[in-house]
Amino acid sequence: MKIDFANLQKHYQCYKDEIDTAIQAVLDKSNYIMGEEISELEESLQEFTGVKHAITCSNGTDALLLAMMAINIQPGDEIITTPFTFIATAETIAFLKAIPVFVDIDEETYNIDPSKIKAAITPKTKAIIPVSLYGQPSDMDAIQTIADRQLKTNNQKLHIIIDGAQSFGSTYKGKTDSNLGDISTTSFFPAKPLGCFGDGGAVFTNDDVLAEKIKSLRLHGQTKRYHHKYIGMGGRLDTIQAAVLNIKLKHYPKDLKLRQEVAEKYNKILSTKNDHLTLPVVKNDRTSTFAQYSIRVQNRDKIQMKLKEEGIPTAVHYPKPLHLQEAFVYLGYKKSDFPISEKIANEIMSLPMNPFLMEDEIKYICKNL
């Protein structure tokens, strides 16, 4: 058997007629930049998430930049986040010459551990960026409580920006991930749960003032044509990508449900078969998009090699925590600063995950594992 990890080709084939028509319509109109498909998509995203403002943009990395620029992050400002994430989360902080301040993760969910945040707050702290890793929201109530308390006792506003690049459509206590914090971001990179056919992203907020600013920032800080209020960026989503997403979003509830069913099947088979594996834990008050189905194993290299021989691709998200990356040496962290992140990075391994994974494929993967 030969298993496909994300099966993007199948996804296209499923909706080919609709997608081809939607792309052709953009070509026929040649409305490549900020065409009507963009506002159509933004309205659908608002409806889907329940958030007041959905602002599409060039990718999930720029979505983070736009969010931080909107709250006026300045050089030297400190932003608390997790070292166990994709580089973009902290890279964008550093790009603005602000300082990523890492806090270790929870051993069960692999998300930022709220109980360790307080000790990392200084007078320079401006924001907290929880990452909804593998698609599961963080302990948002606990994080919000920390921010609220800091405002009350120290008159210090800590913005909460959720890096929801992997979690579009997941929920926390019944609300979508995009609806939490002050600003939430996502990515439409092809392999994310809701992916387009290139780069794409979005920023979400319920705050009217922030929304206006983010819309302006993605268009070079302009308020009307050739009048620029802010230093912004060229951060728009392409109309063609919006056209693709308009189709894929329509089918997304079904695709998301299929992903969750695949995860349940994995859970069911693997939990009865083996106690050498640590399976993903999704807390009762939230749902995950299962951007990845990641388990922990002890002899990862060997398992990956053996599975590959059997036609089963695996991946590691992520093998090296950010505080140990060469690019962040200047921050002065060292090995064993974040022992849980380091331990998980050594053990974590993602199995094939996509809505089209068949029962017999799942059984085959589990049997070989």
Ligand SMILES: *Cc1c(COP(=O)(O)O)cnc(C)c1O
């Ligand atoms: C994918 C990802 C990003 C970046 O999104 P792009 O669209 O690739 O720029 C940011 N953060 C996390 C956690 C991601 O997984």
